[in-house]
Amino acid sequence: DVxxxxxxxxxxxxxxxxxxxxxxxxxxxxNMFWYRQDPGLGLRLIYFSYDVKMKEKGDIPEGYxxxxxxxxxxxxxxxxxxxxxxxxxxxxxxxLGEGLxxxxxxxxxxxxxxxx
Amino acid sequence: xxxxxxxxxEMSVQxxxxxxxxxxxxxxxxNYYLFWYKQPPSRQMILVIRQEAxxxxxxxxxxxxxxxxxxxxxxxxxxxxxxLGDTAMYFCAFMISxxxxxxxxxxxxxxxxxxxxxx
Numbered sequence: 001d002v003x004x005x006x007x008x009x010x011x012x013x014x015x016x017x018x019x020x021x022x023x024x025x026x027x028x029x030x031n032m033f034w035y036r037q038d039p040g041l042g043l044r045l046i047y048f049s050y051d052v053k054m055k056e057k058g059d060i061p062e063g064y065x066x067x068x069x070x071x072x073x074x075x076x077x078x079x080x081x082x083x084x085x086x087x088x089x090x091x092x093x094x095x096l097g098e099g100l101x102x103x104x105x106x107x108x109x110x111x112x113x114x115x116x
Numbered sequence: 117x118x119x120x121x122x123x124x125x126e127m128s129v130q131x132x133x134x135x136x137x138x139x140x141x142x143x144x145x146x147n148y149y150l151f152w153y154k155q156p157p158s159r160q161m162i163l164v165i166r167q168e169a170x171x172x173x174x175x176x177x178x179x180x181x182x183x184x185x186x187x188x189x190x191x192x193x194x195x196x197x198x199x200l201g202d203t204a205m206y207f208c209a210f211m212i213s214x215x216x217x218x219x220x221x222x223x224x225x226x227x228x229x230x231x232x233x234x235x
Contacts, residue, residue, distance in 0.1 A: 031220050040125070042207060042225040050220050058222070090161065094221040103221055105211075107161035 003027070004108040006091055012114045019078040021111050023091030029106075030096040032074035034058075034066065037088040037110070046089075049074055050096070081115045088112050118143045118210050122226035129198045130234050136183075137193045137229050139208030147213035150184065150191045151223070156204040164206070167191065169213075198233045205230050 007022035023032065031050050035043040045058030047066040055066050063085060067075045074093075078085055091108040119142045129135035141150070152164040167175045167184050175182050179199075183192045195202055208226040 033222070035223075035225075040227055042120075042122075042227045043209075043223070044225070045222060048220060048222060056220070088159070092161075092223075104163060105221055105223060110159045 004091055004093055004106050006089075006108040006111050008111050009109065010112050010114075012116065013078075013081050014116055015082060017078075017081050017115075019081045019113070019115075021076040021078075021089055021091075021113070023074045023076070023093075023108055024072055025074075025093040025106070026072065027093060027095070027106065028071065029093040030071070031094045032068065033092045033094075033105070034064075034074070034076045035090045035092065036060065037090055043090060046076065083115050086113060086115045118145070118148075118212070118224045120208055120210050120224050120226040122208055122229050124229045125227070126230045126232070128232045128234060129195075131198055131200060133198055134194060134196045135198055135231065137195075137206055137208075137231065139191045139193070139226055141189050141191060141208070141210050141226075143189070143210065143212075145212050149211045149213065150182075151209040151211070152180070152182070152193045153207045153209060153225075154202075154204045155207065155228075156201075161207075165193070195231075200233050200235060203231060203233045 004025045033048040034046040037043045049055045049068040065077045089111045092105045094103045094105040121140045148169045150167045154162045154164050165177045179196045181194045205228045210224045
């Protein structure tokens with residue numbers, strides 16, 4: 001069974017703390033993604049990675065960084081957490097596609113982060 | 117850039133009835149996929165149905181079907197015989213086809229529609 005896991009379901013942090021959100025997939029997928037989910041805004045792409053040590057900015061990268069040292073693990077880092085980063089964070093992965101081949105994106109269960 | 121718009125923040129339906137969720141999108145791409153995802157209270161995103169833009173035939177999956185109008189850039193989801201387990205947030209999403217390996221499978225999502233099925 002395909003699996004994407006996230007390190008925490010719920011997380012509470014204080015303003016200014018450094019926060020790590022971890023995502024692990026066991027499907028040997030090349031592509032991994034971090035999305036942020038907010039009411040009325042849907043899911044927005046923060047960063048994605050198409051290979052180990054490779055990363056690309058998504059639509060809302062400000063205030064975030066990422067790390068991908070191993071193929072199966074993709075970390076989202078909040079260098080100095082702020083209250084406007086209180087949100088639901090979803091990780092996803094998909095294999096490398098070829099041509100017009102469709103590859104399903106598999107999601108983790110999400111981490112609800114509260115920054116006080 | 118692509119945009120996806122879901123103009124219905126909330127919908128409700130009686131059990132066993134039919135409901136249609138709306139989605140419009142904007143793109144200059146010619147090859148792409150459209151999806152409907154379901155997110156129940158458990159928060160796990162579940163793929164409901166997908167449509168390839170090059171296919172004229174509307175996709176169906178059991179009780180779920182789409183009305184894909186490419187010229188109008190419209191992609192609605194019809195749920196027939198609604199069940200209590202259909203209660204969830206539904207997201208419409210867009211993905212550029214992976215020609216040349218440049219899309220990386222990135223999804224662009226709409227704002228979501230909360231669907232409540234009443235007994």
